[in-house]
Amino acid sequence: MQDDKQAVLSVRNLSVEVTNSSATPVLKDISFNLYPGEIFALVGESGSGKSVTSLAMMRLLPEALTITGGTVLFDGRDLFCATEEEMTAVRGNRIAMIFQEALTSLNPVKKVGAQIEETLKLHSQLDTKERRARVIELLEEVGVPHPETRIDWFPHQLSGGQQQRVMIAIALACEPDVLIADEPTTALDVTIQKQVLDLIRNLARSRKLAVLLITHDMGVVRETAQRVGVMYRGEIIEEDPCEDFFRNPQQEYSRRLINSLPDQKHFREACHPHPLLEVKGLKVHFPQRKGVLQRIHDWTKAVDDITLSIGRAETLALVGESGCGKSSTGHAILNLASITDGSITFEGQTISGMSRTAMLPLRRKIQVIFQDPYSSMNPRMTIQRVIEEGMISLKMGLTPEQRAERVIDLLQRVKLEPEHRFRYPHEFSGGQRQRIAIARALAVEPEMIICDEPTSALDVSTRAEVLNLLQELQRDLGVSYLFITHDLSIIPQLAHRVAVMKDGKIVEVGTTEAVLTEPRHSYTRELLSAVPHV
Amino acid sequence: MDIDSIKPVILWTDILIWLLVISLSTFLFTLRKNPESRAQWRQVFSSRLGMVTFIVIMSYIVLALIDSLHFRKVLPPTAGQDANTVYYSNTVNSVLDVLLGEMSERKERSYSAPFSLKSFTKENMNDAEGVLYRGYPDLHHAGSHLTDKTQHKSDLLLQSLIGIAKGLIAGLLLCLPFRLASKQSELPLFTGVVTVLIVCAILGWMIHVGNLYHVLGTDRAGNDTLYDSIKGIRTGVLIGTLSTLIMMPIAIILGICSGYFKGWVDDGVQYIYITLSSIPGILLIAAAILQFQVFINLNPGFFEVGLEKADARFLGLCFILGITSWAGLCRLLRAETLKISQLPYVQAAHAFGVSHIRIIRQHILPNVMHIILITFVLDFSGLVLAEAVLSYIGVGVDSTMPSWGNMINLARSELSQEPVVWWNLLGAFFFMFTLVLAANLFSDLVSEAFNPKNRQER
Numbered sequence: 001m002q003d004d005k006q007a008v009l010s011v012r013n014l015s016v017e018v019t020n021s022s023a024t025p026v027l028k029d030i031s032f033n034l035y036p037g038e039i040f041a042l043v044g045e046s047g048s049g050k051s052v053t054s055l056a057m058m059r060l061l062p063e064a065l066t067i068t069g070g071t072v073l074f075d076g077r078d079l080f081c082a083t084e085e086e087m088t089a090v091r092g093n094r095i096a097m098i099f100q101e102a103l104t105s106l107n108p109v110k111k112v113g114a115q116i117e118e119t120l121k122l123h124s125q126l127d128t129k130e131r132r133a134r135v136i137e138l139l140e141e142v143g144v145p146h147p148e149t150r151i152d153w154f155p156h157q158l159s160g161g162q163q164q165r166v167m168i169a170i171a172l173a174c175e176p177d178v179l180i181a182d183e184p185t186t187a188l189d190v191t192i193q194k195q196v197l198d199l200i201r202n203l204a205r206s207r208k209l210a211v212l213l214i215t216h217d218m219g220v221v222r223e224t225a226q227r228v229g230v231m232y233r234g235e236i237i238e239e240d241p242c243e244d245f246f247r248n249p250q251q252e253y254s255r256r257l258i259n260s261l262p263d264q265k266h267f268r269e270a271c272h273p274h275p276l277l278e279v280k281g282l283k284v285h286f287p288q289r290k291g292v293l294q295r296i297h298d299w300t301k302a303v304d305d306i307t308l309s310i311g312r313a314e315t316l317a318l319v320g321e322s323g324c325g326k327s328s329t330g331h332a333i334l335n336l337a338s339i340t341d342g343s344i345t346f347e348g349q350t351i352s353g354m355s356r357t358a359m360l361p362l363r364r365k366i367q368v369i370f371q372d373p374y375s376s377m378n379p380r381m382t383i384q385r386v387i388e389e390g391m392i393s394l395k396m397g398l399t400p401e402q403r404a405e406r407v408i409d410l411l412q413r414v415k416l417e418p419e420h421r422f423r424y425p426h427e428f429s430g431g432q433r434q435r436i437a438i439a440r441a442l443a444v445e446p447e448m449i450i451c452d453e454p455t456s457a458l459d460v461s462t463r464a465e466v467l468n469l470l471q472e473l474q475r476d477l478g479v480s481y482l483f484i485t486h487d488l489s490i491i492p493q494l495a496h497r498v499a500v501m502k503d504g505k506i507v508e509v510g511t512t513e514a515v516l517t518e519p520r521h522s523y524t525r526e527l528l529s530a531v532p533h534v
Numbered sequence: 535m536d537i538d539s540i541k542p543v544i545l546w547t548d549i550l551i552w553l554l555v556i557s558l559s560t561f562l563f564t565l566r567k568n569p570e571s572r573a574q575w576r577q578v579f580s581s582r583l584g585m586v587t588f589i590v591i592m593s594y595i596v597l598a599l600i601d602s603l604h605f606r607k608v609l610p611p612t613a614g615q616d617a618n619t620v621y622y623s624n625t626v627n628s629v630l631d632v633l634l635g636e637m638s639e640r641k642e643r644s645y646s647a648p649f650s651l652k653s654f655t656k657e658n659m660n661d662a663e664g665v666l667y668r669g670y671p672d673l674h675h676a677g678s679h680l681t682d683k684t685q686h687k688s689d690l691l692l693q694s695l696i697g698i699a700k701g702l703i704a705g706l707l708l709c710l711p712f713r714l715a716s717k718q719s720e721l722p723l724f725t726g727v728v729t730v731l732i733v734c735a736i737l738g739w740m741i742h743v744g745n746l747y748h749v750l751g752t753d754r755a756g757n758d759t760l761y762d763s764i765k766g767i768r769t770g771v772l773i774g775t776l777s778t779l780i781m782m783p784i785a786i787i788l789g790i791c792s793g794y795f796k797g798w799v800d801d802g803v804q805y806i807y808i809t810l811s812s813i814p815g816i817l818l819i820a821a822a823i824l825q826f827q828v829f830i831n832l833n834p835g836f837f838e839v840g841l842e843k844a845d846a847r848f849l850g851l852c853f854i855l856g857i858t859s860w861a862g863l864c865r866l867l868r869a870e871t872l873k874i875s876q877l878p879y880v881q882a883a884h885a886f887g888v889s890h891i892r893i894i895r896q897h898i899l900p901n902v903m904h905i906i907l908i909t910f911v912l913d914f915s916g917l918v919l920a921e922a923v924l925s926y927i928g929v930g931v932d933s934t935m936p937s938w939g940n941m942i943n944l945a946r947s948e949l950s951q952e953p954v955v956w957w958n959l960l961g962a963f964f965f966m967f968t969l970v971l972a973a974n975l976f977s978d979l980v981s982e983a984f985n986p987k988n989r990q991e992r
Contacts, residue, residue: 334885356887363887376878380568380900389896390886424569437882444886 007033007073008177008210009057009095014070016049016056016234019063026052026065027234034178034210039201041213041221041242043257044231045459050214053231054180058095059087074178093123096171098164100183105167106155112139112166113151119173138169143199160322161192168199175207182214189321189486194530197224216459218258219489219532222246230254256461267492267513273311276480277333277366277448282306282342282352284328302328304504305342310448313474315481317491317512319527320501326484329501330450333482334368335359346448364394367441371453373433377425383411383436384421390444410439414469431462435469442473448480456487467494488531492516500524541622543604543838545845547772547852551602554779555595577983582725584979589729590972593737597764598771601630606839626841630768634761635745640675642748642756648957649747651677651686676747693743701738705731740764751957753944763961765936770969773852773921773931774914780856781913785863786906790898792864793871794890803868807861819854820929826850844932851924851931855917863909870902904984911977915970922966938962 016027027049034040042050055061057072059079072079079090099105107115116135120126126134132151139147142165144158155163164184171179181200185193201224204211213225221228221242228245230238230253238251249255284303287296303325310316320326331337333344335351344352351362367390370376377386387410388403398406408418414435425433434454441449451470455463467490473479483495491498491512498515500508500523508521519525565571578584606622631638645654652670659669680689709727740760743749750759792803830836830843837843874880875898883893918938924930925939926946933940941962948955 336881336884360887363885366885368882368885370878370882372878376882378879378897378901381896389883389888393883393886393888393892440882 006035008036008075009034010073011053011057012071012073014053014056014072015068016052016061016065017068019066025234027056030070030234030236032229032236032239034212036177036208036210037204038227039204039211039213039225040227040229041215041225042229042231042236043215043218043221045216045461048231049234050216050231051182054097054182054212054214057180058091058097060091089123092119092171092176093174094176095178095180096174096176097180097182098167098171098184100186106163108155111152111154112158115155116166116170116173119170123174134173135169138173139166141203142166142169142172143195144169159192160188161195164188164192164196165199168196168203172203172207176209178210178212179203180212180214183216184213185220186215186217190488190530191321191526193220194532197532200224217532218460223532230257267511267516268315268494268496273314275309276312276314276347277482278309278345279329279333280307280343280345282329282332282344283340284325284332284337285340299340301325301504303332306501306504306506308499308506308509310480310482312447313478313480314497315474315483315495317483317485317495317498318501319485319488319491319498321486321527324501325504326501327452330368330452330482330484333450334366360394364390364396364444365447366450367444367446367448368450368452369434369437369441369454372457373430373437374457376437377433377440379425382422382424383407386425386436387411387421387440387443390440394444396444406443407439410442411436413442413473414439429462430458431465434458434462434466438466438469438473442477442479446479448482450482450484452484453486455490456485463490470494488516488527500527540605540607543606543626543841545602545604545842546849547776547845548602548604550776550779550849551599551772554775555599574983576721578976578979579721581979582722583975585722585726586729587972587976587979589726589733590968591976593733594767594771594969594972597630598768600633601628601765601768602772603629604841624839626839630764634741634764637741637744637758637761640745640748640758642673642675642752643671644752644754644756645955646673646676646748646752646756648749648751649676649690650751651680651683654751654955673748679746690743690747693746694739697739697742698735699738700742701735702731704738705734708734750961751955753941753958754948759941759958759961762936762941763938763965766938766941766962766965767969769848769931769935769937769939770918770921770966772848773855774917774973776849776852777855777859777917778910778913780853781860781863782906782910784856785860785867785909786899788860789864789867790871790894790902793868794875794894794898796872800868803864807864810858811861815858816924816927816929818858819851819924820927822854823847823851823924823929826854840934844935847932848935851921855920859913859917863906863913866905866909867902870905871898874898874901904981907984908977908981911973911980915973915977918966918970918973922962938966 010031010033012031014027014030015025018024018026030049030053032040032042042053044050052061052065056065056067057079059067061067067080070080074090074095079087082090106112113132113135116138117131120131120134124131135151136147139150144150144162144165150158150162155166158166168184179200184200185196188196197220200211200213203209213221215221225242228238228240228242229236230251232251232253238245238249238254240250245254246258249258282303283301283305285299285301288298288300289295290297306325306329308316308318318326318329328337332339332352335354339352342352343350346362346366349362351359354362381389384404384407387407391398391403391406404421407421411418411420416432416435416439420428425436428436437454454470455466458466470481471494474481483491485491495512498508498510498512499506500515500521502523508515508519508524510520515524516528519528565575579588604626605628606624606626609621609623611621643653643657646652647654650673652672654670656668657671658666659671660666677683677686677689680686709730740749744758744760748758748760750763752758753762788803788806792800827847830846834843837846880893880897883897888896921930921937922939922942925937926943928943930939931937939962941958945955945959945962948958
């Protein structure tokens with residue numbers, strides 16, 4: 001076991017409180033060490049204090065929070081005693097940070113080369129030419145292809161993965177000893193996540209970097225970290241080497257975190273019911289306009305000739321990375337986006353191209369649940385009004401009393417209290433809101449629900465609850481789901497069949513077991529190999 | 535006064551302002567049902583500043599409202615007149631005039647300084663022996679109740695105290711029902727009561743002393759400056775509210791429609807407001823007002839008394855100010871609606887087959903309400919200032935209508951003469967400054983309370 005002497009950075013009994021309110025501690029006596037060449041992962045659910053820890057170490061806490069105790073020793077020096085000027089020399093130079101949203105962390109109006117150079121200008125004595133050479137070198141090191149040309153590109157011209165690489169290049173520019181990565185891959189697709197994690201792992205090894213990796217994804221931890229610290233309500237409740245942790249977690253909470261990963265061994269039996277919804281040759285193209293007269297000069301093929309069908313009480317998972325057209329497919333089925341070509345039939349009725357009024361009777365039968373539980377409800381309506389909106393507009397002919405009764409019934413079905421109907425959406429947590437969204441969709445007794453990434457904004461434990469609820473409802477009410485997701489790990493226990501989508505086309509369809517165990521298409525294989533496993 | 539001896543005069547602006555106040559009160563009353571907006575308003579009023587500025591604004595509005603009840607007095611019968619017809623005076627009075635007493639009728643010959651007993655300018659006079667000399671003549675009305683002119687200062691003090699006492703008694707009577715109604719409340723009621731008392735004391739002093747002296751002096755024509763300033767309140771408040779009233783529906787309807795329906799609707803609305811905002815505002819207003827003035831002059835038959843003409847021009851000014859100033863709010867609403875209409879809850883409403891009108895009413899409008907409210911309060915003070923600027927360059931309200939802009943316009947020449955006549959500018963400045971400052975501070979608090987970014991959600 002390494003001792004404190006070898007540690008580059010050690011945090012001792014760090015405590016943080018909300019300013020002027022000692023009753024609400026945010027961090028309680030946090031202690032950990034970072035060693036050169038080692039990746040230490042800090043895991044926990046949202047609100048557990050992971051990001052606050054990293055900001056407190058850099059003395060970058062917002063004013064609402066105050067450090068009330070503890071020390072951060074870096075190179076034998078207490079950072080909390082350093083002057084602000086000395087801290088500036090440490091930040092970026094010796095301790096570097098990368099954040100979750102690469103695009104918002106980069107300045108959109110400056111070339112990426114110039115942004116990497118900025119750190120060099122501040123912290124080194126290189127001249128203009130040498131700096132440029134160094135920037136190209138850095139870009140090459142983080143694996144940006146054609147660094148000589150990309151150096152003059154703007155952030156928006158790069159893909160999400162490359163943006164994150166540029167962020168890492170900026171962080172590495174001054175050869176820091178410590179790298180703090182705050183959820184570096186959460187906004188990225190699985191395949192790109194894998195590449196970025198590989199990069200961080202290699203850099204830690206080759207540069208003897210001490211890395212603090214902050215994440216909520218146990219798969220990422222398993223694949224990348226050497227040591228794990230579990231954070232729960234502002235405390236590190238467990239710290240173990242990675243292997244030991246996954247083999248034998250000490251705390252009940254850690255066990256729950258590990259077990260919250262869905263079971264990937266058992267697949268749902270495929271059933272072969274009569275098709276409820278059939279999509280044939282669906283194309284959704286968006287025009288690209290150019291010039292003063294806004295003439296259409298090209299088309300973005302969001303959905304390009306896809307065919308699929310969903311049976312009664314069946315779940316079809318539509319899997320793909322961001323921008324592959326899976327959400328556009330959902331919108332086309334809901335008749336919210338106009339389709340370019342193809343047909344959509346529901347119970348034998350063609351719904352593609354139906355007018356708004358003709359569609360009304362069918363609106364009852366197809367419903368939708370959205371990704372972001374925070375923006376999917378009007379903040380100015382009570383839950384009662386949110387849920388009954390569909391019942392009113394689809395003229396289900398219920399009296400107000402009957403509607404109230406039904407709202408109570410629905411709330412109980414999604415495991416909320418009947419009294420909750422008088423509250424406003426902002427009084428609920430993310431998981432609760434998602435359950436309200438489910439209740440709203442169920443209110444009009446639909447036969448099919450399109451779930452557009454309903455769990456990707458939720459913590460792992462709440463995710464499991466929502467998924468179980470969805471399955472329970474399918475069993476009780478016989479609804480079909482079109483489950484749009486990028487998360488392959490939740491599919492086995494959820495879907496009967498899987499369709500894999502790439503660049504607007506479906507590359508592979510089959511039963512869940514067949515697709516996940518014996519993928520035929522190379523893209524499916526790539527996706528599966530990129531998923532971090534525990 | 536006998537009720538039969540007056541003939542009510544209903545001006546267009548009177549109707550509009552009363553309608554506006556009634557509809558606004560009902561709107562605010564319906565808002566009480568919504569706990570969220572109730573909490574927001576409570577936040578506004580729980581600060582002392584909010585309470586004070588609100589009371590100041592309210593007292594301005596109340597003065598404007600009672601100044602909007604107009605009537606004509608019956609003229610006393612004169613010889614050779616048909617006994618059966620009743621003739622009415624050509625001057626239109628308002629309830630406020632009754633309240634202010636004889637302030638308007640106490641005309642001097644020309645300038646006089648505040649509280650002065652003598653005229654500001656020298657005149658040729660004859661003394662007791664009939665010898666011509668130049669001197670400052672006594673004023674006709676100011677201090678005419680005094681038998682001994684040396685008691686001027688002590689009388690001023692005494693009358694001030696009487697005036698303040700009258701005001702305080704009226705203020706206490708006004709506060710009494712509120713004090714009894716809500717004993718326990720987290721609102722700063724004490725501050726509110728104190729403000730009401732101060733406002734009442736000032737008003738009482740102004741009315742009482744203003745009927746004995748010229749508190750703010752007189753202007754070139756000998757009119758009481760304080761009276762003009764108080765009468766200017768109606769003009770200022772009306773121009774602020776009526777212009778916003780005309781501007782709001784245009785901005786709201788066009789802004790939300792263009793953001794919600796997009797496509798050609800959006801193109802159309804954008805072209806209109808881009809065209810409108812590329813024409814210099816002052817030029818457009820000046821052209822429209824001058825055209826309107828020509829219309830008024832060519833059709834004298836439409837108007838019974840001079841005030842009606844002035845009122846028509848005033849209404850035209852409000853109208854044109856409203857027409858030219860909606861582009862800003864429209865743009866804001868369009869942008870916000872574009873954003874909101876892409877949010878999942880609107881998409882969910884589409885998936886439920888909710889109609890367009892219902893979506894706009896239920897989902898879009900409540901969520902842009904804070905922008906509308908903030909703009910309303912902010913624009914109000916801007917428009918009061920705009921009136922002053924327009925009157926200054928001569929395209930504002932009719933010159934017979936008492937307004938701060940007209941007073942400032944006249945003060946232009948007074949300031950350049952020696953000795954300086956400063957009280958006309960001071961009167962207009964003081965009343966306008968208090969209103970605009972209160973409105974600005976209040977709008978700050980409103981926008982802070984209603985800005986969703988400041989709300990603690992999540």
